[in-house]
Amino acid sequence: MEDLKKSMQPASSNIIESRIIQAVLSEEISPGERLGEKDLGEIFGVSRTLVREAMMRLSSRGIVAVSPRRGWFVIEPTVEEARETIEARRSVEIGLLMNQKIISVDMIKQLEAHVLEQQRAIDENDLGRRSYLLGHFHVQLAAALGNSILANILEELTTRIVLIAALYQSKADAQQSCDNHRRLVNALRVNKVEEAIKIMDAHLTYLDKALNTRLRKHELSGKLSN
Amino acid sequence: MEDLKKSMQPASSNIIESRIIQAVLSEEISPGERLGEKDLGEIFGVSRTLVREAMMRLSSRGIVAVSPRRGWFVIEPTVEEARETIEARRSVEIGLLMNQKIISVDMIKQLEAHVLEQQRAIDENDLGRRSYLLGHFHVQLAAALGNSILANILEELTTRIVLIAALYQSKADAQQSCDNHRRLVNALRVNKVEEAIKIMDAHLTYLDKALNTRLRKHELSGKLSN
DNA sequence: GTATTCTATCTGGTATACAAGATCCGCCGA
DNA sequence: TCGGCGGATCTTGTATACCAGATAGAATAC
Incomplete structure (x- = not known):
């Protein structure tokens, strides 16, 4: 601090x-x-x-x-709040993609550049920057899709997700997140919205599953220590 | 004040x-x-x-x-911000409905009671309460669907929508909004999610159209007065 | 009569003062 | 030695003091 x-x-x-x-x-x-x-x-x-x-x-x-x-x-989100946050983000991001207008070539380039930055942070093992970029990508995405209000909301939600991940999740696979982002941008470039939604949905389900796993571990260790 | x-x-x-x-x-x-x-x-x-x-x-x-x-x-949202707010709400509400879990009977009853209150406010010509209830219904809906975070976000968005309506929209048809809410709850009760989404989407498109109409009027009067 | 400048006043911007609850630690007693 | 008690200290809660920018209106110059 x-x-x-x-x-x-x-x-x-x-x-x-x-x-x-x-x-x-x-x-x-x-x-x-x-x-x-x-x-x-x-x-x-x-x-x-x-x-x-x-x-x-x-x-x-x-x-x-x-x-x-x-x-x-x-804040230290409870498991219940963590679930709600993930679900909220799912709603917002899927809604965002479904209402998508045509996305400009410039924007796609900007997103691709962002993904490259993410990859660089991963390669250089710059942990803070890595975490920041991986989260901020979604804010960038909302901004690219032309809605600064949703971008704002997503900033709030992703910030909370980082906190949740720190609490409940085993270290997320940064490389996999980055790959997902790359696939998402690719899907958007050729306008395959369906696929983009699928990727996003899978991404969040993965998050939620990790949460469940960790939770079961918590319960288990709780029982053992009592 | x-x-x-x-x-x-x-x-x-x-x-x-x-x-x-x-x-x-x-x-x-x-x-x-x-x-x-x-x-x-x-x-x-x-x-x-x-x-x-x-x-x-x-x-x-x-x-x-x-x-x-x-x-x-x-705040006095600009037309651009008004559009973004409506689109944001569309994303959030449609996402919300799509990710819907089974909604409990109790919750349906609560929503129905809310709609009845809306109708009463309309009948009694209680303008303030009417505006409040019509907006707050969506917050209630998100809460009923089990996500207090989205409920919070929707409170923010609907508050802004009221401001936007005050600025750009000819007096919205309160009775029509209330009817839409009733149809929405009915669709949810029999679990017709598709239809619920359609109703919601139409509702917001109506809002957006009203905005466009009013905007054209603005532009016109602007041209005339110059 | 009109435009301009100056000043009195009002507003928010920021720091500080003081109040009151929470915490920590040492003391005392069992 | 352990547990409870009490005050010193630290923290936020709220009000207030003071500053500077904005505004409006009167006085002035033209």
Whole structure:
């Protein structure tokens, strides 16, 4: 959490907010981590007022929550919330693809470039960047499909997914995600919407299954330790 | 705006936030309306601090926006944003219906009761309540389909739709909306998902068309007045 | 009479002050 | 040695103070 700050100027509350989202996406901060107003204020060189503004917005997006007089904490979704988040994302992404207009050549190129970046991060073993890019791809996709509102919603949902993955999932296969993204872009380029939807659906089902597996493990270890 | 307050106790920022959403849904406050921190503070009996917290969250949900040193204003979506909002809602609602699990009898009953309430508000000509219930039905629907996260997202989107309708749409036919809701619930009860999706899609297309019509009027009057 | 500039006032932007609950740690007693 | 009690300390909750930008209106210049 000490490395959140990047520039030397005092930051606005918007900057704080997006830095924290970015930090979650890059797995720099983990579910359950405490984010003290005082600490953050010192890190970003501002008073608690601006920190609180950022936290307020982050809490309204379901990224952090406050425990009265104890502090702000990055949320730790319960299994139920995790399921709902995955289902919500499935609804949004499938709906997004189904309502797809024709996607421009430029956009396809941009998405392909993004996938290449992902591959590079994987090859260079840049873990934070890798996590960030793999999540951010879906935001990019929504933006490419021409809807900034859905892009916003997906940013919220993918951020939560990263938290969920950190909690319940065995390390996701980054390479497989990246491959899926590549196949998705390919399908979109030749306008095979059906296939794109299938890929997306499979991707999310995979996520959900991983969640189930991990959950069963939790239950098991719970029983063993009692 | 003077009637926002309901209870006599000083309100928390959460209460302020939900009261304002409710007020927008009931068309008590209109797009473009100014919401001064000082005024709201006096209305709710709290300092500007709490008002600001509420505004911060509302702005993160795209309901209000701040104009620096001038004040907070209920957003007036541009035509482009209106389109994106309608499309976003289409994606979310269709995705929601497609991923539907079996819906319980209790939930169907609850939705039917909600529709009856809508009808009553229409019959009694209770305009605010009518607007509120017609919008809130979709939130209820998402909740009934078991996803509180999507319900939250839909609350945000329907609130914006009310603002859009106030700006661009000729008075929507409330009776028709209510009838659509009834048909939707009927389709869900006998598990005709396909039909439910069709009804929903038509509903939103109708919205979008109304937007187009009104837009052409705008353009026309713009040309005439220049 | 009109346009312009200046100033009084109002608004949000940010920091700080102070209140009150939560926590931690040392002390005391059994 | 262990458990409960009490206060010191730390944290957020809320109000307030003060600053600076925006606005409106009066006074002024033309």
